[in-house]
Amino acid sequence: MAEERVDTTEYWKANVRLIVGCLAVWAFVSYGCAILFRPLLAGIPVGGTDLGFWFAQQGSILTFICLIFFYAWRMNKLDKKFGLGE
Helix, strand or coil: CCCCCCCHHHHHHHHHHHHHHHHHHHHHHHHHHHHHCHHHHCCCEECCEEHHHHHHHHHHHHHHHHHHHHHHHHHHHHHHHCCCCC
């Protein structure tokens, strides 16, 4: 049986784009919302504390967990698109 040839250049470009997008969200949430923009978010109450503190303590962790599932979901779609699915 002949194996299909996969365009690895396009596959890796899409993979790197996905990784860079996830890293941008990670950086914005962990550094932006929790550190840099904390004074701007201080006036917004969430669960008895301000939104900046919430992002630093819980929001970042929840965002990271969502990013893990999002990355796995998108990589499955990307693998199927390029014929690399299980």
